[in-house]
Amino acid sequence: MFWLSFLLTSPVVLVLGWWCVRADAPLGRLLRRLKRLLWLSIASKAGIGVAAYTMGKVVPSLLGATALIAGAALVFGEFRVIFGWAYPVEKAQRSFPASRGDYLRMRLRLVWESLAPFWVVGLGALAFGDLQRGAYHTGGLLATGAIALGVGLIRRPLPLPVRSVPVEAHLLAEAQRMGRELGVTVREILVLDGTRLRTANAFALSGGRIAITDYLLASLTELETLAVLAHEVAHLAQRRRLIGVWARLLSVGLGTAIVYALLWERLPLWGVLVWVSALAAGMTQTILRHRQRHEHEADAFAVSQFGVEPLESALRKIATIHQRSPHTQSSAVHPALATRLQRLRHHARN
Numbered sequence: 001m002f003w004l005s006f007l008l009t010s011p012v013v014l015v016l017g018w019w020c021v022r023a024d025a026p027l028g029r030l031l032r033r034l035k036r037l038l039w040l041s042i043a044s045k046a047g048i049g050v051a052a053y054t055m056g057k058v059v060p061s062l063l064g065a066t067a068l069i070a071g072a073a074l075v076f077g078e079f080r081v082i083f084g085w086a087y088p089v090e091k092a093q094r095s096f097p098a099s100r101g102d103y104l105r106m107r108l109r110l111v112w113e114s115l116a117p118f119w120v121v122g123l124g125a126l127a128f129g130d131l132q133r134g135a136y137h138t139g140g141l142l143a144t145g146a147i148a149l150g151v152g153l154i155r156r157p158l159p160l161p162v163r164s165v166p167v168e169a170h171l172l173a174e175a176q177r178m179g180r181e182l183g184v185t186v187r188e189i190l191v192l193d194g195t196r197l198r199t200a201n202a203f204a205l206s207g208g209r210i211a212i213t214d215y216l217l218a219s220l221t222e223l224e225t226l227a228v229l230a231h232e233v234a235h236l237a238q239r240r241r242l243i244g245v246w247a248r249l250l251s252v253g254l255g256t257a258i259v260y261a262l263l264w265e266r267l268p269l270w271g272v273l274v275w276v277s278a279l280a281a282g283m284t285q286t287i288l289r290h291r292q293r294h295e296h297e298a299d300a301f302a303v304s305q306f307g308v309e310p311l312e313s314a315l316r317k318i319a320t321i322h323q324r325s326p327h328t329q330s331s332a333v334h335p336a337l338a339t340r341l342q343r344l345r346h347h348a349r350n
């Protein structure tokens with residue numbers, strides 16, 4: 001029954017995906033719908049897993065781990081098919097030269113980024129249950145898996161392939177100067193291949209590295225590029241603070257886990273689910289609020305360095321390239337372009 005309802009989520013997701021791609025909507029709306037569908041797909045599987053757990057159907061942790069792998073495989077399979085349908089639509093609308101394989105790799109990487117936190121929580125919960133019961137071997141194994149995955153997420157792998165062209169020396173020198181101002185070392189600026197997928201983006205990575213796509217570099221003037229780099233340098237400086245926030249959250253989680261373990265015998269089976277969900281929700285909200293504030297501060301730093309115009313025109317160009325409407329929020333962290341520009345001008349006035 002568990003496996004059957006698990007499997008049955010896939011045809012539903014595929015039908016909805018087919019409908020989304022066929023609906024002939026503008027690209028931005030299509031991608032937002034597919035994102036919502038991805039959450040629906042993940043949530044339905046997580047919900048079934050949780051229901052099975054509370055009914056005591058899936059207690060052995062190895063079976064739980066198998067369910068996690070099966071759930072991820074189903075989500076990947078569904079979105080491999082759905083993005084296969086979306087490829088010609090997006091290729092036609094944004095006229096990029098990328099092959100179907102490149103496109104699917106990029107899209108499925110984003111699917112994995114959404115899926116991985118659930119994996120960390122799922123593995124962590126299974127490990128907790130095992131350690132609780134004294135099954136230290138499997139518990140340790142699962143906990144190691146959860147920690148390795150969590151570290152991998154924090155380290156943030158490269159989102160696109162690196163190109164062997166270096167960025168101009170004075171851009172790096174200027175980024176390093178801004179880094180010194182914020183007390184962070186900028187070691188390297190990597191140029192990523194954004195041309196094949198028409199991706200205009202920049203990223204702050206681990207180890208003092210900043211990455212910027214060649215497509216963005218080619219679209220911006222020098223001053224606009226510097227404004228974008230200033231924003232990313234500020235993110236580099238924030239990374240350390242964000243890791244500190246993570247560390248504090250994890251110690252709070254561990255503290256409640258110990259209290260929970262002491263009360264274990266007296267609490268019902270679903271108690272652990274309430275605890276895990278409350279903890280996950282609290283952590284997500286805290287991190288999200290921090291990251292929203294960081295975006296704000298990074299924009300303010302760029303404005304303090306180069307004024308409002310270069311960042312504003314860079315953000316407008318990026319929104320045009322990605323066909324984002326100025327009034328819709330592009331992600332949970334970034335506000336809509338119109339709101340963001342309003343804030344930039346506010347910073348410039350102060």
Ligand SMILES: [Zn+2]
Binds near residue numbers: 231295298
């Ligand atoms: Zn940012």
